[in-house]
Amino acid sequence: MNTLGFICFLLAFHASLSVKGPFSAAQNNNGAPTPQFMPLQGLTQNFYQTTCPKAQGIIKSEVTKIINQNPSEAAGLLRILFHDCFVQGCDASILLTKPMVSEQVAAPNNRSLRTSTIRILDQIKDKVEAVCPGVVSCADTIVLSTAIAVELVGGPNIPMLLGRRDSNNAASNQTVVANIPAPTLNISALKQNFQNHGLDSADLVALSGGHTFGQAHCRVVDLQLTPTVSTDLNAAFAANLSRICIPGGTNNSANRGALTVHLDFISKDVFDNSYYTNVLNKVAIFHSDAALLNATDTKQLVQLYAQDQNKFFQQFKVSMLKLTQLGVLTGRNGIIRKKCSVPN
Ligand code: HEM
Structure with a gap:
């Protein structure tokens, strides 16, 4: 199958397996935890208003x-x-x-x-x-x-x-x-890793939505394909990944180390909720993606975000605000580096 054929396959695949979660709209509202965020002292939206307004x-x-x-x-x-x-x-x-x-x-x-x-x-x-x-x-x-x-x-x-x-x-x-969590982690290890950073299951599921765009290197994808194809993956999808990534496939080049696949083949550069449909359809790449279906709370959130992009965005916003205040240095702590690659 060429690239166009592969995209057509995925479009058809998405259409045939459209998400049918157990939630009605009202249940969605009840089912989702209310996103909560406590701003950290020392951080403000207009921090540079007087010192560097531009x-x-x-x-x-x-x-x-x-x-x-x-x-x-x-x-x-x-x-x-x-x-x-x-x-x-x-x-x-x-x-x-x-x-x-x-x-x-x-x-x-x-x-x-x-x-x-x-x-x-x-x-x-x-x-x-x-x-x-x-x-x-x-x-x-x-x-x-x-x-x-x-x-x-x-x-x-x-x-x-x-x-x-x-x-x-x-x-x-x-x-x-x-x-940094490994893509091979199971759901309890993923939850534990996020908990160690003060983040909960809703943060784990929403932030994993970061895999709605971007790429993965074949050497990481290979973990799901060899020695045997993981049951995390839809068989036809895995066969296509193998054609791209596995030596002997169409891309058996010397430069395999640099080969990548899109994390989301449908809307590769768009930030949307298609990641969750991909997880439900077994066309998300990592074990850590599929593992979100292996606990009741995370599975329900995957189903909810697949159905309701607004709910995903609301939680993603809050989870990003939480993520970006982890271990920050403020006030007299730390330095301002002039060049980001060197400590001044
Ligand atoms: C939950 C545990 C997570 C695991 C196990 C994981 C693992 C990975 C792996 C293995 C890759 C591919 C790297 C490569 O081969 O180039 C990747 C890519 C990526 N991850 Fe994650 N990730 C996790 C969570 C997150 C979170 C929380 C975010 C952001 C909020 C995120 C954003 C991304 C993005 C955007 C890419 C694509 C990067 C690019 O295109 O350059 N991931 N992730």
Whole structure:
């Protein structure tokens, strides 16, 4: 099947397996926990209003230019934000490359965070530095750029709070491994990982919705395909993934390490609720995606968000606000890095 054939297959597949969850609209309202969020002291929406009033405008215009050229960078940004905040807090430690060993080469990140996105963040920060030197943190640059990008590709408006400061050190490989969930985790390990970060099942399900766009490297996808095809995957979908990823398939090139597949084949660069339909239809790629169906509370939320994009967006907004205040440095703590890759 060629690419067009594959897309047609998936469209037909989605249509034939449209979601029929057990909820009526009224039950949806009762079934969903009310999203709750407590703002952290020291963070405000207009943090730079007096110190760098142009900051937000500059970041918005840069991100808009970038997303117009390449909408898939929104996914690159969201993953960098997640991997920053889950390891030692949202302190931009993920962007440090010198003089310490970078988190970027730690096992869960190795060769899978987009270098293009890291360069983009450096460029945005340079533009802000040119106007207000030493004022706006790299941590806030990641958070604000991501929120703007996600909204530009269809996601909700997230009223991000600002005022984070940067760390001057990166976390060890061991710390990254301990904090970033592996795609092989089962539902109780996923819940435990999120709970360790102060996040609940609703946060787990809503933030996993980040897999509604972006890509995965074949070496990760292979975990679901070899030695035997995982029962997480629809058989025809797995066969197509194998054709793309497995040696001997159509892409048996020397450059296999760089091969990727879309996390969402239907709307690959759009932030919408199709991730949840994909999970229900067994066309979401990772075991950690399928595992959301293995506990009653997370399964009900997958069904709810598949039916109701507004409910997903409401929870995603709150979960992102919670995620982006994990372990933040404020006030006199931390520094403002001028170049995000070095501790000044
Ligand atoms: C729940 C546990 C999670 C696991 C096990 C997981 C695992 C992964 C893996 C293995 C990849 C593919 C990496 C690659 O091969 O390039 C990936 C991609 C991605 N993840 Fe997750 N993830 C999780 C949660 C999240 C969360 C909470 C977010 C954001 C809120 C997120 C956003 C993304 C995005 C946007 C991509 C695509 C990145 C790109 O296209 O550059 N993930 N994830």
